[in-house]
Amino acid sequence: PDDLGRLDLDDILGTINEEVRRRFGEGEVADYIPKLAEVPKDRFGMALAMLDGRVHEVGDARERFSIQSISKVYTLTLALEAAGDALWTRVDREPSGDPYNSLIQLELEKGIPRNPFMNAGALVTADVVLSNYDDAERMLLDFMRARSGNPEVGTDDVVAKSERESGYRNVAMANFIRSYDNLHNDVQDVLDFYYQQCALRMDCVDLARSVQYLADGGRCRATGEAVTTAEGATRINSVMMIAGTYDAAGDFAYHVGLPAKSGVGGGIVAVVPRVMGLCVWSPGLDEKGNSLLGRYALHRFTRMTGLSVF
Ligand code: GLN
Numbered sequence: 001p002d003d004l005g006r007l008d009l010d011d012i013l014g015t016i017n018e019e020v021r022r023r024f025g026e027g028e029v030a031d032y033i034p035k036l037a038e039v040p041k042d043r044f045g046m047a048l049a050m051l052d053g054r055v056h057e058v059g060d061a062r063e064r065f066s067i068q069s070i071s072k073v074y075t076l077t078l079a080l081e082a083a084g085d086a087l088w089t090r091v092d093r094e095p096s097g098d099p100y101n102s103l104i105q106l107e108l109e110k111g112i113p114r115n116p117f118m119n120a121g122a123l124v125t126a127d128v129v130l131s132n133y134d135d136a137e138r139m140l141l142d143f144m145r146a147r148s149g150n151p152e153v154g155t156d157d158v159v160a161k162s163e164r165e166s167g168y169r170n171v172a173m174a175n176f177i178r179s180y181d182n183l184h185n186d187v188q189d190v191l192d193f194y195y196q197q198c199a200l201r202m203d204c205v206d207l208a209r210s211v212q213y214l215a216d217g218g219r220c221r222a223t224g225e226a227v228t229t230a231e232g233a234t235r236i237n238s239v240m241m242i243a244g245t246y247d248a249a250g251d252f253a254y255h256v257g258l259p260a261k262s263g264v265g266g267g268i269v270a271v272v273p274r275v276m277g278l279c280v281w282s283p284g285l286d287e288k289g290n291s292l293l294g295r296y297a298l299h300r301f302t303r304m305t306g307l308s309v310f
Contacts, residue, residue: 004275012304013046013058019300020044020059020282020293027284027292030264035162036066036283039266044282046297047204049212051276053221061204065281066159068263069100070207071197072122073214073244074143076236077228079116079125082132090128090182091121093239100246100289101169103176111180115243117261123174126194127183137196147213148206149222160199167195204267204279211269212277214240214259237271241309248288248295256298257308262290270298272307 024042031037045061079087096114098104105114113121133139137155145153163170174187183190202210213220214237217230228236240259245252245268252260260270266283268291278301282293302308 007305009048009056013056016297016300017058020297023293027286029283030285033163034166035159036265039283041284044293045204046280047208049208049277051216055205057205064201064203065267066156066265067200067202067267068198068265070261070263070267070269071200072117073261075125075129075197076116079128080232081228083128087128091116091124095242095249097247103173106176111177111182115239117243119170120173120177123177123190123194124182127185127190130185130189130193136193140197144200144210146223147210147220149209150206153202153206155196156199156201160195163195204281207267207269207279208277211271214271215273215275215277245290246288248290256302257310258302264289266291268294275307
């Protein structure tokens with residue numbers, strides 16, 4: 001951070017943008033959610049939200065996309081605030097080594113998901129949020145509007161419906177977790193809230209700002225609120241590091257070196273502690289379900305700036 005002033009961040013973003021655009025077409029859009037299969041692949045945006053409020057952006061940083069699993073960062077924050085350490089009796093905080101939609105460890109571990117960022121774990125945090133907040137959907141929407149400073153943030157009901165109609169695997173998972181009494185609300189209500197959180201539509205600038213509290217000891221710059229404590233922010237960052245990109249978390253630590261959380265809409269948020277929140281977006285995914293060009297962009301960014309936590 002000390003020599004940050006010497007970096008020309010706009011120049012670096014420009015270089016990354018050019019490199020990424022040459023690779024357009026790589027990766028596959030998520031097509032298991034039919035509505036997401038319609039998103040064009042030739043898009044790339046990147047935004048940096050610095051702690052002093054400045055924003056650097058490039059490419060399609062103002063085009064909205066489906067945030068999908070990036071939402072799990074915010075529901076984890078809310079669930080931890082509500083339940084405190086007791087949350088960890090219901091969901092673990094270990095890397096999984098398995099895909100985001102895997103069920104395999106659930107039986108071995110008696111309905112306790114490996115971490116809050118796999119779908120199984122996110123269903124549990126969604127359940128905790130539902131139990132602790134009246135009108136959880138409204139509350140989460142307000143939370144995201146406040147964090148991003150953008151009152152226009154909304155939900156794409158078509159995407160939520162598309163997932164509700166095709167989410168057989170999540171239905172199986174939720175019922176399986178329920179069989180171990182690790183969901184306390186109606187299974188359908190948990191799934192509906194989960195699809196709703198995944199269907200939030202935001203752009204890179206919104207998301208870079210929304211994750212900034214994790215770079216700033218839990219403090220939200222837009223509202224001045226303490227969203228979580230400094231300790232809470234450190235912990236959430238650590239879980240992002242070990243599980244935010246699922247079974248590619250080791251590879252991300254190696255090539256990127258920042259706490260990060262991806263979504264199958266092609267977005268990835270990342271945190272440079274004490275420096276910035278950032279977001280990249282490009283819809284083509286790699287085989288692990290992370291944005292292929294987004295990952296490349298983050299790799300180039302940390303190499304060009306030296307801003308990795310390592
Ligand atoms: N809504 C998606 C699902 O449940 C989220 C997955 C993701 O973004 N990795 O499958």
